[in-house]
Amino acid sequence: MAETVTYRSSCPLASALDIVGDKWSLIVLRGFFVGYSRYGDFLKGPESIATNILADRLKSLECAGLIERTSREARAGYRLTRKGADLLPVLQEMARWGFEHIAERWQPPAWFMKAKPKDFYPKSK
Amino acid sequence: MAETVTYRSSCPLASALDIVGDKWSLIVLRGFFVGYSRYGDFLKGPESIATNILADRLKSLECAGLIERTSREARAGYRLTRKGADLLPVLQEMARWGFEHIAERWQPPAWFMKAKPKDFYPKSK
DNA sequence: CCTCCTACTTGCGTAATGCAAGTAATCCTA
DNA sequence: TAGGATTACTTGCATTACGCAAGTAGGAGG
Numbered sequence: 363m364a365e366t367v368t369y370r371s372s373c374p375l376a377s378a379l380d381i382v383g384d385k386w387s388l389i390v391l392r393g394f395f396v397g398y399s400r401y402g403d404f405l406k407g408p409e410s411i412a413t414n415i416l417a418d419r420l421k422s423l424e425c426a427g428l429i430e431r432t433s434r435e436a437r438a439g440y441r442l443t444r445k446g447a448d449l450l451p452v453l454q455e456m457a458r459w460g461f462e463h464i465a466e467r468w469q470p471p472a473w474f475m476k477a478k479p480k481d482f483y484p485k486s487k
Numbered sequence: 488m489a490e491t492v493t494y495r496s497s498c499p500l501a502s503a504l505d506i507v508g509d510k511w512s513l514i515v516l517r518g519f520f521v522g523y524s525r526y527g528d529f530l531k532g533p534e535s536i537a538t539n540i541l542a543d544r545l546k547s548l549e550c551a552g553l554i555e556r557t558s559r560e561a562r563a564g565y566r567l568t569r570k571g572a573d574l575l576p577v578l579q580e581m582a583r584w585g586f587e588h589i590a591e592r593w594q595p596p597a598w599f600m601k602a603k604p605k606d607f608y609p610k611s612k
Numbered sequence: 613c614c615t616c617c618t619a620c621t622t623g624c625g626t627a628a629t630g631c632a633a634g635t636a637a638t639c640c641t642a
Numbered sequence: 643t644a645g646g647a648t649t650a651c652t653t654g655c656a657t658t659a660c661g662c663a664a665g666t667a668g669g670a671g672g
Contacts (some may be wrong), residue, residue: 371533374585374592375578376514377642378665383510385660389501408496417620436668437618445588451580455498456519459577460499463570464506468500509628526650536629542651559635562649 368448369425381426382449388456390419391442392427393447394480395474399432399439407432447482492551506551507574511536513581515544516574518555520599520607524557524564548588555609572607 381446382388391409393404404416411419423429428446431438441462454477457470495501507513514536518529529541536544545565548554553571556566579602582595 369589370535372591372593373582374589375517375587376585377580377592378581378585379510380603383508383513385504385508388504389508393498401506402617405619408498409501410495412663413620414568414662415565415660416623418659429588436620448588450585452577452584455576456503457498457500459573460501460503463573464494464499464502465602466497467502468497470499478533527648528648537632538651539631539653540629543628561651562639 363423368419369417378452379441380383381428388449388453390416390423391446392453394429394440394442394446395450395477399441441484444479446485447479447484450477450479450482459485490550500588503577507555511540511544512548513574513578515548516571517578519554519565519567519571520578520602524566531607536599567607569604569608572604575602576603576606 367380369380375401382391389407390410392466393477398404398407401416401420404410404411404420405413405442419467423441423446424431427443428449432441434464454470454475458475459469492505494505496502509530514532514534515529518532518569523529526545530538531534548571549556549565552568554565555568555572557566565572579584579595579600582598586592586595
């Protein structure tokens with residue numbers, strides 16, 4: 363796994379994709395918005411992510427500053443940072459699009475579509 | 488290249504990612520919103536996409552119904568369908584996030600941030 | 613102490629991406 | 643209208659990401 367992100371250009375969209383532009387990162391992020399916080403929670407999601415991919419994604423999201431560990435010890439959980447929580451609108455628009463344009467998708471819950479990034483900011487410390 | 492999309496789950500977000508969840512699809516889409524329409528246009532973008540990847544992405548986006556060829560002949564251009572144009576909000580939110588959270592990114596142009604998918608719908612026929 | 617559970621790592625095969633070169637059908641100029 | 647330039651790709655091969663199955667390490671409970 364790469365330790366540092368290398369950007370293809372200075373385009374904000376392209377750079378965002380250099381961080382989350384893969385098959386799994388945004389799925390893992392989605393987990394945080396529905397209340398997941400520990401490794402095992404994500405494994406139980408409906409897409410059945412492989413254990414090595416999950417470990418890898420958690421590391422890269424932490425490395426990119428979108429999530430952080432709740433403690434230094436083993437068996438710690440993870441939580442969103444502001445940077446990570448601020449991706450919520452992207453997930454919302456993507457979910458809206460998927461529901462509208464792909465047949466037979468689950469309807470995104472209203473609470474999810476109405477939520478604000480601030481609702482998921484880490485408790486101030 | 489796969490001819491048909493296989494969905495990991497019925498989650499609208501996950502399914503959207505099954506279509507555009509890779510390093511390049513949304514970058515190619517971005518091109519259409521800034522006026523690109525032909526193969527060579529996309530090659531000149533700031534991220535220097537490889538020719539084989541571009542050909543592959545154009546095929547898969549067409550296959551998924553996000554874009555269509557302007558004619559059946561060789562040397563044809565491509566254009567967005569409604570389904571493709573409707574992804575604009577996703578790109579906008581991603582660009583907004585990238586500009587806000589990654590240092591020294593280009594500021595997304597105001598016209599881009601204010602644009603509506605309808606502005607890019609194909610001419611009715 | 614011994615076993616279970618959680619949180620990972622490792623190994624290995626397949627698929628996606630990246631780079632360079634090649635090709636075929638136009639188009640453009642002389 | 644011949645011939646080179648241009649456009650729109652394809653092909654081959656190396657590297658990186660993903661997917662599956664199995665293994666390990668360390669704390670928690672009994």
